[in-house]
Amino acid sequence: MNAILTMGILIFMINTMHGHPVIWKGGHVISTTRSNQTMEIKAHKSITKTISFGLHGIEFHDSHIIMAQANTLIKRWNETDAQSNAYLFTGMGIKSNSTKSYIGGHVGGQIDWETRRYYTQFNYDGFLSNDQTHIIKTRVGIAPYLTRYENIHAWLIIQWSTHKRKNQNMSKILPVIRLFKKNILVEIGTDFSNQHLMTGMIHF
Amino acid sequence: MRILKTMILYTMISLQISGMSSNQNIQTEQIINQKKTITKNAATKEKNQIILINVKGMVCSFCAQGIEKKFKSHTAIKNVNVNLEKSKVRLVIKPNKRIDDNKIKDIIVNAGYNIDKIERK
Numbered sequence: 001m002n003a004i005l006t007m008g009i010l011i012f013m014i015n016t017m018h019g020h021p022v023i024w025k026g027g028h029v030i031s032t033t034r035s036n037q038t039m040e041i042k043a044h045k046s047i048t049k050t051i052s053f054g055l056h057g058i059e060f061h062d063s064h065i066i067m068a069q070a071n072t073l074i075k076r077w078n079e080t081d082a083q084s085n086a087y088l089f090t091g092m093g094i095k096s097n098s099t100k101s102y103i104g105g106h107v108g109g110q111i112d113w114e115t116r117r118y119y120t121q122f123n124y125d126g127f128l129s130n131d132q133t134h135i136i137k138t139r140v141g142i143a144p145y146l147t148r149y150e151n152i153h154a155w156l157i158i159q160w161s162t163h164k165r166k167n168q169n170m171s172k173i174l175p176v177i178r179l180f181k182k183n184i185l186v187e188i189g190t191d192f193s194n195q196h197l198m199t200g201m202i203h204f
Numbered sequence: 205m206r207i208l209k210t211m212i213l214y215t216m217i218s219l220q221i222s223g224m225s226s227n228q229n230i231q232t233e234q235i236i237n238q239k240k241t242i243t244k245n246a247a248t249k250e251k252n253q254i255i256l257i258n259v260k261g262m263v264c265s266f267c268a269q270g271i272e273k274k275f276k277s278h279t280a281i282k283n284v285n286v287n288l289e290k291s292k293v294r295l296v297i298k299p300n301k302r303i304d305d306n307k308i309k310d311i312i313v314n315a316g317y318n319i320d321k322i323e324r325k
Contacts (some may be wrong), residue, residue, distance in 0.1 A: 024270025025314040030277045049316050078261025078318040116288060149265045150285040161271065202221045203269065 021071040021087040022052045023112060023203055024101070031201035033187075036194065037061075038135075038164050044071060056091050056106065058127065060165070065104040065127060066094030083133070084113040095129040104129035117143050119155060137161040153182045159189060159197070251284065255295040255303070258320035262291050270315040278303060278311070280319060291320075 023029055023046050031042045038061070044054030056069040069091040075082045088112040095104030108125035119141035127133040140158035155178040162171040174197055176189035183204055189197035262268050268286055271293055275284045280301035285294040293312075296302060305322050312319050 022316075023267070024316055025274075027270055049314050073316075076261070076316060078316075080260055080320070081263065083261040083263050083267075145266065146289070149268065149288050153265055176268055183266070183269050185266055203266075 018107065021089065022046050022050060022073040023084075025049050027203055029201065029203040031199065033197070033199045037196045042069070044069065049073070056093075063095055063097040065093055065095040065106070065129070067091035067106055068106065069106065082113065082115045086111045089125070092201070095127075100130075102130045116146055119143075119157070131166055133163065133165040135161065135163050139176075139178075150182070152179060154179050156190075157187075206305070210308070215231040219308065252299060253297040255297060255308070256310060256323040256325065257293040257295070258322075259291050259293055260318040260320050262288065262293075262317055264288075271312065271317070273313045274315060278307075 016108065022044075025046055025048050028044070029046075029052075030043045031041070040060045041163055041187070042054065043056075044052040048051040050073040052071045054071075055067070057066045065199055069089065072088045074086040074088055074092075074136075075191065076086075089106060089108035089110070091106035092140050093104050093106075095102045101136045105128045106125065107128065108123065110121065110123045112119070112121040114120070121137075121139040123135070124136040125135045125137075127135075129194045138160045139157050141155040143153065145154065147153060157176040159174045159176050160171070161174070162169065164170075172191065172195050174189040174191055174195055176187050176197060178187045180186070183202055185199070185201040187197065187199035189195075248301060259271070259319050265286070265288060268288070269310070272284050272286055275293070280297055280303040282298045283296035286292075287294065294319055295303070295308075308322055309319055
């Protein structure tokens with residue numbers, strides 16, 4: 001926990017890193033996501049429109065991984081009223097628990113498709129070290145209203161995710177509200193029981 | 205005495221005429237200046253060229269921030285408006301400045317989008 005916080009502070013201090021997979025050339029993204037299973041901080045800089053580099057920290061209940069991360073936009077399909085993307089994520093770093101440290105890696109991917117009204121996303125993230133964690137996530141969203149560029153935009157999303165780790169397999173379904181205005185995005189999700197999700201993202 | 209009165213009268217009339225003439229001159233100058241200002245404004249308006257860009261894939265305002273940010277940082281751009289509904293970006297170009305189509309394409313493509321059409325008005 002302390003290591004991730006320290007990394008987050010460092011990222012803000014050096015102000016050169018950035019976390020959406022890849023954005024415009026020269027753009028920076030910082031994002032954080034907290035759920036019952038994990039807490040993540042990402043900071044990336046897009047050096048081109050297809051490649052970004054940065055740092056990625058993720059904390060599980062009993063360990064955490066800090067990695068150098070590279071994200072690649074493999075393919076983007078720009079249509080008149082829609083956009084879809086395919087991304088590849090790779091990372092390499094150190095995984096630590098209370099007693100030991102190991103070499104850790106990350107391999108993942110994302111495909112998404114969205115219009116102004118509908119949104120779908122599929123993610124796979126594999127965190128590989130002395131043990132393995134696999135996270136699969138699928139999202140389907142709808143914009144309850146369409147508004148002008150400069151206004152607050154909203155998405156109502158249903159997220160299904162499954163975490164597989166050390167022979168444990170946990171799946172959950174969460175309703176999520178996503179709001180964004182200009183360069184700030186927040187997400188809040190809950191099943192009104194014991195599962196929650198919070199995401200904050202800024203790009204510049 | 206009569207001569208003196210006549211002189212004073214002439215002097216007053218002369219001053220009055222002179223004053224009227226001076227006022228007329230000021231009014232004339234004001235009108236000319238107003239005309240000049242209108243002409244100048246019209247010229248400025250003419251030089252504020254408008255460019256409309258049809259952008260493919262621009263469906264999300266959060267992701268389209270890069271387009272606005274990059275155009276705003278260009279020295280020729282006075283104003284940028286993004287219209288998601290029509291998938292258009294409207295640029296207002298500063299007087300006597302220019303941005304060519306290649307630069308526009310470069311900014312849009314590096315923001316992650318494709319250009320459908322560029323119109324200059």
